[in-house]
Ligand SMILES: Nc1ncnc2c1ncn2[C@@H]1O[C@H](COP(=O)(O)OP(=O)(O)OP(=O)(O)O)[C@@H](O)[C@H]1O
């Protein structure tokens with residue numbers, strides 16, 4: 001029996017379970033594949049912590065948030081990692097691995113492929129910042145969750161005639177802020193791709209207030225006001241030495257209140273945006289990506305990842321896929337900016 005392994009690595013993301021189910025069902029029905037799931041990303045591969053993934057094991061999971069396999073940020077390339085991965089392939093009789101992860105996971109997959117290990121990638125991130133795919137699954141859910149939360153902030157803001165600031169995730173890209181801000185009718189959307197001064201933000205806030213509105217500001221976690229070199233990151237570093245973003249909303253709360261005289265309240269939505277059930281859009285996209293990943297494996301297209309181009313699922317080389325961070329283009333920002341103030 002032909003066997004494929006599956007792992008989920010990096011931060012979790014709504015829709016990961018739908019990818020797993022799509023791959024297992026597609027592989028079983030169309031190709032007679034058997035599947036092995038590795039717990040907690042590359043850690044499960046290196047430590048051979050595996051569970052069988054029969055068709056019955058993925059029943060009903062596409063609507064569940066998180067990942068049934070667990071995840072970690074273990075690096076398969078350190079120490080004897082590559083030999084460990086080869087040993088895992090031998091022991092489990094694997095033809096290849098489907099790695100569901102972000103740019104870090106896919107970079108590791110690319111290096112493993114260069115060493116002759118068969119991997120197909122499935123990109124995941126709520127941030128929507130991977131260049132080779134039009135949308136990443138998880139993004140729609142994060143935007144939906146953020147929009148629902150911001151709608152709630154609006155009703156309390158309006159009751160108290162306050163300015164409300166909602167801080168959303170997105171790492172170094174402003175996609176979640178742009179979409180949730182537009183969907184919720186924000187009076188200002190602040191994203192890292194387009195720094196603006198605090199005076200400009202105040203002028204949008206005052207203009208909304210002067211029209212009798214309770215001003216609403218949506219800010220992306222990596223936004224830095226004009227003149228500030230780096231995003232606000234007072235929470236120190238994560239385990240990989242990267243700055244932990246978050247907190248710019250609270251800084252804006254103080255600044256906007258002092259500068260405009262309007263009582264202001266900030267809310268940091270944080271990991272709420274990453275948890276919970278995926279939207280129907282993300283379930284469908286993730287399921288299609290899982291089905292396509294198995295087709296790639298069956299066709300021997302190792303070293304590629306599946307991606308959305310328009311309405312089609314296509315294959316892209318990992319080299320191309322990892323080239324560039326996809327940030328919000330200026331034209332998309334200017335289109336939204338017409339609505340500010
Ligand atoms: N450039 C790289 N080359 C090889 N391996 C990498 C690279 N970057 C990260 N990794 C490995 O892949 C793991 C997962 O990467 P990372 O923690 O960035 O998550 P991710 O898959 O990118 O998802 P997220 O969207 O949460 O960042 C890292 O912990 C590290 O072990």
Ligand SMILES: O=P(O)(O)OC[C@H]1O[C@](O)(CO)[C@@H](O)[C@@H]1O
Nearest residue numbers: 011126127169170171238245274
């Ligand atoms: O879960 P952690 O390690 O706090 O990472 C948070 C980061 O991960 C993401 O949720 C997804 O990449 C970013 O939006 C955010 O900056």
Ligand SMILES: [Mg+2]
Nearest residue numbers: 010102103104
């Ligand atoms: Mg990453």
